[in-house]
Each structure stands twice: as C-alpha cells, then as structure tokens.
Amino acid sequence: MSMDRLNAALAADVEQLRTEGRLKPAERVINGYLPPAGARGPRWLVEGRDQEFIRMNSNSFLSLGHIPELMKAADEAAAKFGVGPGAVRFIDGTFTPHTDLEARIAGFLGKPAGKIFNSAYTASLGLALSIQNDKTYWVGDALNHNCIIRAMRVAGVPRANKAIYRHNDIDHLKECLAAIPEGIERVIVIFDGIFSMRGEVAPLAQINEAVAPYREKFKDGLITVVDDSHGVGAFGDTGRGTIEFTGAPADVIMGTFGKAFGVNGGYIAASNELVEAVRQKADTYIYTNPLSVADCAAADKAVELVDSEWGVKRLRYLHERIAQFREGLDELGLESISGPHPVVPLMVRDGDKTRRMVRDFESRGVLVVGLAWPIVPEGDDTIRFQVNASHSEEDIAEVLRVLSEIV
Known part of the structure; x- marks a missing residue:
C-alpha cells in the first residue's frame, strides 16, 4: 500500500517518544456535566468511568462556560447569522459580532x-509574521510559552537576531539588551504575563525600567509584548491581568478568550497602526475562516460581564478559593510557588511520585495535571492545580482532604 512505509516510519517516531518518556496518554473524553448542587460545585463525567469528577485542571478560571448569558448570546448570534462565516475576513467573512x-x-x-484570531497561538504567529523583518531583534524569557518560541521560528527569526534571558532575571535581560548588535532597527521584548506551568508573574514594572534606555536607540523603537493568556480575565482586581496586577503597561497585549472568559479564540490589542499591519500581513488571519459568530458573541458577553460589578464579585470569590487552597497546602506542609494566581503548582520533585499521585487523585474523583521530566527539568516535577470560580468551599476542602491521604 502507498502509505505502508510512511506509516511504519511514523509508528517508529511515536515509539521513540515512548522510549524518551514523552508519549502523551490517551485523551480522556468528557461526556457529561452535572451542575452545582447544594454545597458542591459542578461535577464532570468521563467516558468509560462510572464516577463523578472535580476538575482541578481547567483553565476556565471564572467558569463562565455554563453561564446562561453566554449561551443565550451564542444562540442568538447563530440564529441571526448562521453557525459559520462561510469565508475569510477579507471576502465578506466579517460579521458584526467579529468587530464588536x-x-x-x-x-x-x-x-x-x-484583532481577533482563531486562537491565541495563531495570534502569536500572526503578530510575529507581521512585525518581523531582517533588522528586527527579539528578546524573550527562557520560560516563554511554546506559541512565542514557534512564532519566532515560523517568522524566520535567525539565531543572530534573538536572545533569551534567564527566567524573570532582570539583570540578565539588561545584559541581553546591551549586547544587541549594530544594524538592528527594531527590538521586540516578549514574555508571558503569567507563566502557565508555575503561576508566576512577569515583573513588568522592572522590565519596563530595564528597556527604557533603549526605546529611543533604534530606528523603529523598542516595544514590549506580553502574552497574557493566563492573566487577562483571571488576574487583577478587575480582571485586566498582568498590567493591572503590576501597575505597569505593555505596548502589545496578546491573549485568549479560551481561558478565563470561557469561550474560544485569541486576540491582539495594540495601536491602530500595529493592528492594521497585522490585518494586512498575518497569514494566520488572512488565509483562514474566522471564529464563528456564536463564539464571538459569547466572548463579547463574557468580557462585558467581567467588566462589571458582577465580574468583580466573581473575581473576589475566585481569589478567596485560591487563598483557601494555598492555605491548605501550607497547613499540610507542602511546597508550592507563592502567588495569588489560580494556577497553583505543588512541587513534588519526584517523577514517579508525581505520576502515582495523579493516578491516586483520579481514582478518588479529582482530575489534575502532572508535569514530570522531560516535560519539566528533573527535580521540578509538579502537580499543577487550577482553581476555578465554580469550585465551592467544600470542593476545595475535599481536594485538600484527598491530597492529605495520597501525598
């Protein structure tokens, strides 16, 4: 058969991943949802399992996906415009919900x-494709998300035109800036706002201080770009993310509607000129159909809700549950990385123990994410908990009880 040899080669590639410990397990299939009842929050059903689960592995930090207002907005948009756009944005695939x-x-x-995209990943690629030229220099954090790393590669940034500074190390950032070679006309300093594996915050005020002497040095200037996919919506008193929490601005903000806002899609927010350049030059915007109008309408409603007194109260409740969970870890004498973000890492520092604890959590009705070598460096093996606004006080207490039994 024409595919036989390629199939064999690809199977060997996958087997090599198994040998290296990088093979991803079979995906669990969520096939049911039980709404909150009494003192407990929602529960999730998994195909092939006769059990109800608490999800401590969801990025839906504000738990907006089941809010009636969002579902109504999606339904009304689909009823008015249809379920799909039928074209790319440039060929009459732009509808009112997109621009709204x-x-x-x-x-x-x-x-x-x-400017909105199908995902934050494609937004990152689109930004890089739009602003990169042969006299652009990129400076990024060592723990930046894969979408930033891949964006530089897709945009064709040569090794000589980029530098990586040690994670959140401002002194090393300054060294990288001082070493930018002659002939560079444009500098992009790019970093995650919240580092998703650890819940750590980028020191945005210190980054701004470090780059300030260089902003006027280059012909096209120096800009800061923050990927705040884990920050916007879930972080800061009103959900405006890292810029609000740190009290410091960024020139360009990338993010997602698929985490705190509970829907789908990504975006770039910036100057009129940069956004127009993205519209004209970003392949990931130009050559693909956009988000459905239902997604757009639901996301629009989500942002509207977050930007209200209701949203402030929801964030306050989320922060209370985060504090409850972190206090519980402290009472158990367990190691974490401090911070107020809903991503709460438990530092296990042993790969076998991490994998065993993930299995034990699942057997007791709690879904968590385990991160072990080679996904993270040896000794940094972690269980990543993600606190959501749908978790009740009793849910958090139950997760801590299970943790006390299996640690």
Missing part, C-alpha cells in the same frame, strides 16, 4: 484597536 468583540477587548485593555 474586537472593539470590546481593545476597550477593556485600554488599547486603541484589537
């Missing part, structure tokens, strides 16, 4: 303009 959402997220983040 772009205006909404830009206004929420205090930027003149916004």
